Amino acid sequence: MSANFACPIPIDEYPYVLLAHGGGGRLTHALIEKMFAPTFGDDGPERRHDGASLTIGGARLAFTTDSYIVDPLFFPGGNIGSLAVTGTVNDLAMCGARPLYLSVGMIVEEGLPMDTLWRVTREMKLAADAANVTIVTGDTKVVDRGKGDGLFVNTAGIGVRETGADISPSAVRPGDVVLLSGDIGRHGMAIMAVREGLEFETTIESDCAPLADVVLALLNAGIDVHCLRDLTRGGLSSALVEIAESADVHIGVREAGIPVLEDVRGACEILGLDPMYVANEGRFIAFVRHDDAAAALDIMSRHSVGGSPARIGEVTDRHRGLVTVVGQIGAERVLDMLSGEQLPRIC
Amino acid sequence: MSANFACPIPIDEYPYVLLAHGGGGRLTHALIEKMFAPTFGDDGPERRHDGASLTIGGARLAFTTDSYIVDPLFFPGGNIGSLAVTGTVNDLAMCGARPLYLSVGMIVEEGLPMDTLWRVTREMKLAADAANVTIVTGDTKVVDRGKGDGLFVNTAGIGVRETGADISPSAVRPGDVVLLSGDIGRHGMAIMAVREGLEFETTIESDCAPLADVVLALLNAGIDVHCLRDLTRGGLSSALVEIAESADVHIGVREAGIPVLEDVRGACEILGLDPMYVANEGRFIAFVRHDDAAAALDIMSRHSVGGSPARIGEVTDRHRGLVTVVGQIGAERVLDMLSGEQLPRIC
Numbered sequence: 001m002s003a004n005f006a007c008p009i010p011i012d013e014y015p016y017v018l019l020a021h022g023g024g025g026r027l028t029h030a031l032i033e034k035m036f037a038p039t040f041g042d043d044g045p046e047r048r049h050d051g052a053s054l055t056i057g058g059a060r061l062a063f064t065t066d067s068y069i070v071d072p073l074f075f076p077g078g079n080i081g082s083l084a085v086t087g088t089v090n091d092l093a094m095c096g097a098r099p100l101y102l103s104v105g106m107i108v109e110e111g112l113p114m115d116t117l118w119r120v121t122r123e124m125k126l127a128a129d130a131a132n133v134t135i136v137t138g139d140t141k142v143v144d145r146g147k148g149d150g151l152f153v154n155t156a157g158i159g160v161r162e163t164g165a166d167i168s169p170s171a172v173r174p175g176d177v178v179l180l181s182g183d184i185g186r187h188g189m190a191i192m193a194v195r196e197g198l199e200f201e202t203t204i205e206s207d208c209a210p211l212a213d214v215v216l217a218l219l220n221a222g223i224d225v226h227c228l229r230d231l232t233r234g235g236l237s238s239a240l241v242e243i244a245e246s247a248d249v250h251i252g253v254r255e256a257g258i259p260v261l262e263d264v265r266g267a268c269e270i271l272g273l274d275p276m277y278v279a280n281e282g283r284f285i286a287f288v289r290h291d292d293a294a295a296a297l298d299i300m301s302r303h304s305v306g307g308s309p310a311r312i313g314e315v316t317d318r319h320r321g322l323v324t325v326v327g328q329i330g331a332e333r334v335l336d337m338l339s340g341e342q343l344p345r346i347c
Numbered sequence: 348m349s350a351n352f353a354c355p356i357p358i359d360e361y362p363y364v365l366l367a368h369g370g371g372g373r374l375t376h377a378l379i380e381k382m383f384a385p386t387f388g389d390d391g392p393e394r395r396h397d398g399a400s401l402t403i404g405g406a407r408l409a410f411t412t413d414s415y416i417v418d419p420l421f422f423p424g425g426n427i428g429s430l431a432v433t434g435t436v437n438d439l440a441m442c443g444a445r446p447l448y449l450s451v452g453m454i455v456e457e458g459l460p461m462d463t464l465w466r467v468t469r470e471m472k473l474a475a476d477a478a479n480v481t482i483v484t485g486d487t488k489v490v491d492r493g494k495g496d497g498l499f500v501n502t503a504g505i506g507v508r509e510t511g512a513d514i515s516p517s518a519v520r521p522g523d524v525v526l527l528s529g530d531i532g533r534h535g536m537a538i539m540a541v542r543e544g545l546e547f548e549t550t551i552e553s554d555c556a557p558l559a560d561v562v563l564a565l566l567n568a569g570i571d572v573h574c575l576r577d578l579t580r581g582g583l584s585s586a587l588v589e590i591a592e593s594a595d596v597h598i599g600v601r602e603a604g605i606p607v608l609e610d611v612r613g614a615c616e617i618l619g620l621d622p623m624y625v626a627n628e629g630r631f632i633a634f635v636r637h638d639d640a641a642a643a644l645d646i647m648s649r650h651s652v653g654g655s656p657a658r659i660g661e662v663t664d665r666h667r668g669l670v671t672v673v674g675q676i677g678a679e680r681v682l683d684m685l686s687g688e689q690l691p692r693i694c
Contacts, residue, residue: 005469007461007462007465008465009461009465011461011462014461015460015461015462016457016458016459016460016461017455017456017457017458017459017460017461017464017489018457018489019457019489019491020489021455021487021489022455022487022488022489022490023489028487031487032485032487035464035465035468036468036485036487039468039469039471039472040451040468040471040472040475040481040482040483040485041472041481041482051484052448052450052483052484054447054448054483054505056406056408056447056505056507057404057405057406057407057507058404058405058406059403059404059405059406059408060404061403061406061505063448063450063483063484063505064450064484065450065451065452065484065485065486065501065503066452066486067452067453067454067486067488067501068488069454069488069490100401100403101399101401101410103399103410103411103412103503104383104387104412105412105413105414105452105501105503106414107414107416107454107499107501108364108368108369109364110363110364110365110366111363111364112363112364113362113363113364114354114356114358114361114362114363114364115354115358115362117364117382118354118355118356118382121382121383121386121387122352122386124386124387125386125387125388128387134387134388135387135388136387136399136401136410137398137399137410137411137412138379138383138387138412139412139413139414140368140369140375140378140379140383141369141414141415141416141499142364142365142366142367142368142369142370142691143369143416143496143499143692144366144691144692146493147495147496148494148495148496149490149494149495152454152488152490152499154412154414154452154454154501154503156412156450156452156501156503158401158403158408158410158505160403160404344489344491345490345491
């Protein structure tokens, strides 16, 4: 533990926690890098990974956790239960692990309809079955009315790393190719459309889906996967910037190559949002060796979970720590992580 | 999953979740037995254990989770951070496992002073060091003002079961002796005294303490430990009743043998509470073979965490599924689990 006992987040700058500290962007990362990682002793680039890699008694494991505070609890394409199972399954997959077991911690607000708790419980079981994981332990707490918001769910997960692959931001190298597993922005816009009462020709459904099958297919085919990252809070941009900073490389992407559904683009325009920053729950990026890119894309297409994968960019050493994007009209700009909070309570 | 898609908690009886559903007593157990266990597929007596026992790649593990919603966040003898670490460490210990790794999920209410988050973070690190565990992964979410209550913390933990001991309610046998690790009721009364503004000659401090060392000492000494249970929500009574029901045995205890500090007894009397139902965070009961009882008590005394262990009762087959207590004046009564909610937000 650091010998410095003063709060490491400058108090005069941020005396109180803001919504943006949980948004997955710049302020979330300041919390992790300045407060949690130095205190808990995780001081390397691995701290920006989706989970921890452990070895216990010869077993190579991955371990991760996420809490879910999504509002509303049910939305097109998913609900807090399916999200809580899928999100943690996906974090394990991003460590290159086969997800096996989950824990569930529910924090219920007094007065939640019992039937809502039951529907969420059932949805968790269905999502666990779909992802081939077992919910093995749990806990339920109830807070007094007005001190919660219906239901918050935490899941933690254990997976086994069956291959020897070293998947982490620090394995990313100039020359790597960046692959995206499908169109972006659906999850965030599905929730915002419900919250804002927006109507489109078709309902935007969350992309929420388990990603372990496609990741294990890549690894088992011998693809040299250097890093994986699912695109949740903070969206594609924040994930790319995180990895560029951790790996100290430049990532160049082409906006024209990044698939976005028409309805999602329309909803983003109405709300003044950039799909590059909108949360997803069933999309990931893979950094693979250049020579493996075509084979990897082929495997990702065959194991698609409802979106067309695309090659969106390359890793170089041109501007270390930066992500640049060539826009639709050809101009290049620097991408930053999400700053502030665009879509609170999205997951 | 059950083919029955109707909510298994009778809706006309409990249409809404009550505080008592999270109190660790009868209603919590109805939720577990009627809703969670049948849905998630954990249908045996093991579901009433403090964690799950898993074997992955030859490694014998334990896995558990708890969320912490204690109010206030800081109290004499502890805080939500030390509680969240210690509570999960203790649940692993109750599975006979050596606690190794923890995850931390924080749900912060917008507006929490940053310094409070920092103090809790530091306390978690200190508690982790004291318990010889490492916090390896985490997550932070922020909910809008008025939709939380300062800070909720979830921890999940992984431990390794180094001995072959089968520790579970189903291993409890008539003839076993019940040992209690120390005086009861401190944690609950420490918090209630702060909340109610009660003053005593000395401040009641929570008994919050890690229990893995004493448990591992018992196991490594070859004590035939049949079941362990830490006495958290619902107190000693609820733990005893749970085990009697799961193991289908009778447990007889003597009230005079159960240590309670004078100040704790006084606070309980003022508030009309029975110490047998008050929460603890550093106390456990051990069910051991009759012949091992003296040696076990000796080990528990040498590894005491601030309380004097005592032999409080025996397992018989006299009234299966029941716990009876011989009171101070010699009359015997049947103990039930906590019904309703005595001390909300105690952990």
